Amino acid sequence: MSEKHLQTGDVLPPYSGKLRLFAMRFCPYAERTVLVMNAKNLQYETVFVNLDHKPEWLSNFSPKGTVPALEYEEGKAIFDSNIINVYLDEKYPEVPLQSSDPLRRAEDKIIVELFAGAQSAFYTAAYNPSALQPNSVETYHKGLEALQLKLKERGTKFLHADTPGLVDFTLFPFLERFEALPLVGKPEFELSKTKYELLVNYLEAMKQVPAIKAYYLDPQTHAKFIESRNKGDANYNMLDTSAVCCMRPRKKKE
Ligand SMILES: N[C@@H](CCC(=O)N[C@@H](CS)C(=O)NCC(=O)O)C(=O)O
Structure with a gap:
């Protein structure tokens, strides 16, 4: 997978027939769909x-210009991580990621809803620190405490069950980024191990899940991206190895 981000003026690659996800490598919403x-x-x-510098064709797939958007058939797409993920779960039921019980699905949505305050405090802390309110840190920790309590109440390895589900994949991309805040x-905003022992153990277990391992980025990398964006020049392509491919030293002739 090329990590190069296409921009204004770049041509849309040809459609291959596979599902196609429009994303940004550091976007937590797009990560939700990748994990699913x-x-x-x-x-x-x-x-x-x-x-x-959005490519002109992005709006054909995502009318609001946001990622993720999923092209499910050539030229046809849906957008918004939650909408896409429920669609995928219903369309491809072989590995179900939600409970068959409607009440449990509603409870999962409530967990996500209760976490929203922590999510927006994260965004402010990372990208708009001058707008942090005195109660932002409190809101953030309240969200984490509520999450830890749910983990305790459910008593399963993951929120979904002993395997992770949609609720876990919806929250994880943000938790992954929360760990970068002390570095910026x-x-x-630290997730202290003493206060959040259960939550931190859960996070570590999530990091071992193959679906996550394949896409996970460490806190240092997220911190670098946050800093670049705050300097006004978001370094979208910092993981793009194709950009340095040709600078590798050539093998000496024997
Ligand atoms: N509610 C949307 C939010 C998506 C979103 O805000 N994505 C950001 C990147 S992380 C984006 O596309 N921003 C570009 C813009 O708003 O113009 C979802 O869940 O997909």
């Missing part, structure tokens, strides 16, 4: 796009 597709063992391609000068 990985967990379901779906064949798909990814097109990464530069969100500061926000120690008050």
Whole structure:
């Protein structure tokens, strides 16, 4: 998978017949869909796009210009991570990621809803720290405490069950990024092991899940991206190895 982000003026690669995901490598919403597709063992391609200089064709797939968007048939797409993920779960039921019980599905949505405050406090802390309110840290920790309590109440390895499900893949991309906050000068957002023992163990277990392992980025990498974006020049292509391919030293002739 090329990690290069296409931008204004770049041509849309030809459609191969596989599901095609429009994403941005550091976008937590797009990651939700990547994790779901990985967990379901779906064949798909990814097109990464530069969100500061969007390719002209992005709006054909995503009318609001956001990622993720999923091209499920040539030229036909749906957008929004939650909408895409429920669609995928219903369309490809071989590996189900939601409970068959409607009440349990509603409870999963409530867990996601209760986490939303922590999510927006993260965004402010990472990308707009001057707008942090005195209660932002409190809101963030309240969200994490609520999540830890749910893990305790459910008593399963993951929120979904002893294997992760949609609810886990919806929250994880944010938790992954939360660990970068102390590295960008926000120690008050740390997920301390003493306070969040259960939650931290859950996070570590999630990192071992193959669907996640294949896409996970460490806190240092997220911190680098956050810093680049805050400097006004988001480094979308920092993982793109094709850019340095030709600078490798050539093998000496024997
Ligand atoms: N509710 C949407 C949010 C998606 C979203 O905000 N994505 C960001 C990148 S992480 C985006 O595309 N931003 C570009 C823009 O808003 O123009 C979802 O769940 O898919």
